[in-house]
Amino acid sequence: MTTRMNEYKQQIITDFNSRINYDNEFRYRFAKPLIELAQLKPGQRVLDVATGTGIVAIAAAKIVGDAGYVLGVDISTGMLAQAQRKVELEKLQNIELLEADADDLNFDDNSFDVIFCSAAIAYLTDVFTSLCQWYRFLNTGGIVAFSCFAETAHTASILFREKAQIYGITVPNPNATLGNPEKCQYLLQQVGFQNIKVVTQQFGFYLNDAESAWNANANSAYGYQVFQLPPDKLAQLKTEYIAEIHASSTEQGFWHDVNSLFVFARKS
Structure with a gap:
């Protein structure tokens, strides 16, 4: 793994390990459409990639029931610790949490009926390769359901990137790869998926804390590049x-x- 990739991964871990108040109403509202879209059934086996605090995984476990199974994987021990506390509080016996890099998953073919990835697919280093892996992990007829953001989303982040560029710092747009329905359709078709459906929904809100907006961007894996600047700049x-x-x-x-x-x- 290159030095730059190591830095990127470490920044993801550092960022999400620090999010001790990650769960909020927005996170749960954002997860709901994804769960509804998948139309889970009792007894299904589910993989939740980049599970975070387990919002999707826990909701899925309640639906698939004791006859089903949910595996949530995440690279952040801080996120997984929060997820584990919630699993124990709910007394769920059909869910397992695993510390793992979503770029390096290796499961047997036809292991899962449903694969989720909520708001985290942009963090993958090679989306196409990951989608190919997920296709292999799924049973025939299995479902992939993920959420991502439009290329033009996150106005405060767009402004951050524009300002950074003036200072010679290029901050990638994480939403460029899957930034519209056409791009999603194309990539999934290239992998071999069928019955593709893309639903758009606006979750925008008004920011009233510019300092927090700066910190959220500067401390993320898509923003920490600004720390290359001298302190005065x-x-x-x-x-x-x-x-x-x-x-x-x-x-x-x-x-x-x-x-x-x-x-x-x-999966066809």
């Missing part, structure tokens, strides 16, 4: 970013677009 960039957030705000705050894609496909 970094401070100047932060000041300009916060000033732009305030300048672009209305009485309600800064509109943060979260146009989202919920994607369903079936």
Whole structure:
């Protein structure tokens, strides 16, 4: 693994290990359409990739019941610890949590009926390769269901990238690969999936804390690159970013677009 890739992975771990208050109403609202789209049935075997605090995995476990099985995998021990506490609180016996890098999963062919990935597919280093793996992991007729964001989503992050570019720092757009329904359709078709369905939904909201917006971007795997700057330039960039957030705000705050894609496909 290259040094740059190691840095990227470590930043993901550091970022998500620090999110001790990850669960909120937004996270649960965001997971609901994905679970509904999959139409789970009792007895199914489910893999939840990048399970985080287990929001989707726990909901799935309740539906598939004691005859079913759910495996949630995540690279962050902090996220998994939160998930485990919730599993124990719910007294669920049909769910297992595993620390693993979503880029390096290796399960037997035809191991699962459903594979979920909620809001995390953009963190994969090679989406096409991962989709091919998931296709192999699924039983014939099995379902993949993932959510991602439009290429133009996360207005505060777009502004962050634009400001960073002025200082010579290129921050990749994580939503570029699967940023619209056509891109999702194309990649899934290339893998061999059929019955592809993409549902869009707006989860945007008004930001009222520019400092938090800066911290969320600068400490993420798609933003930490700004720390390459000398301290004075970094401070100047932060000041300009916060000033732009305030300048672009209305009485309600800064509109943060979260146009989202919920994607369903079936293995032929």
